[in-house]
Amino acid sequence: MTGVEELLLSRIRDVADYPEPGVMFKDITPLLADPAAFTALTDAFAQIAERTGATKIVGLEARGFILGAPVAVRAGLGFIPVRKAGKLPGATLSQAYDLEYGSAEIEVHAEDLTAGDRVLIVDDVLATGGTAEASIQLIHRAGAEVAGVAVLMELGFLDGRPRLEAALRGAPVEALLTI
């Protein structure tokens, strides 16, 4: 494990049985509160954006906003929010999905993504892959390409990766940590 990986892992807190029994919640708030760790994470994601030729960063509400917005600034790219349903005022595309502990619907402003865009999707956790898969579907429906999915941590035992790879048309899933 590299020094950066050790630093990031040391700043993630495990909370048992949250938000429901049987879930081991991965809490990133200690990482956000540590400027060295947050900067290292932002730099690692910005390198992925450069390597994958991304032209826009999509962040998934809510933790993907916190992580994705500084990546967009660092990489010199625009930031597009994918929000939970009912929060965006303009014309939207929407997609329902299930996640590790529930179900939800996400939306994006249709005008924010167009053909020719290559989007890097940023989030904290890849668990079942339901959230990221729905965001890939939204981006494709908007006519844009997905450059990749970048997450801080992948919960490998929940098998989200094959599900995303089936939707990604060859673009990579980049996880800084696998648990």
Ligand SMILES: O=P(O)(O)OC[C@H]1O[C@H](OP(=O)(O)OP(=O)(O)O)[C@H](O)[C@@H]1O
């Ligand atoms: O791979 P999945 O099973 O879909 O789970 C991963 C998603 O779950 C969490 O978001 P959540 O919906 O809890 O929203 P939050 O960021 O607003 O807390 C996490 O931030 C990912 O977006």
Ligand SMILES: Nc1ncnc2[nH]cnc12
């Ligand atoms: N175990 C988990 N910890 C944090 N966020 C999650 N999203 C889905 N599963 C999660």
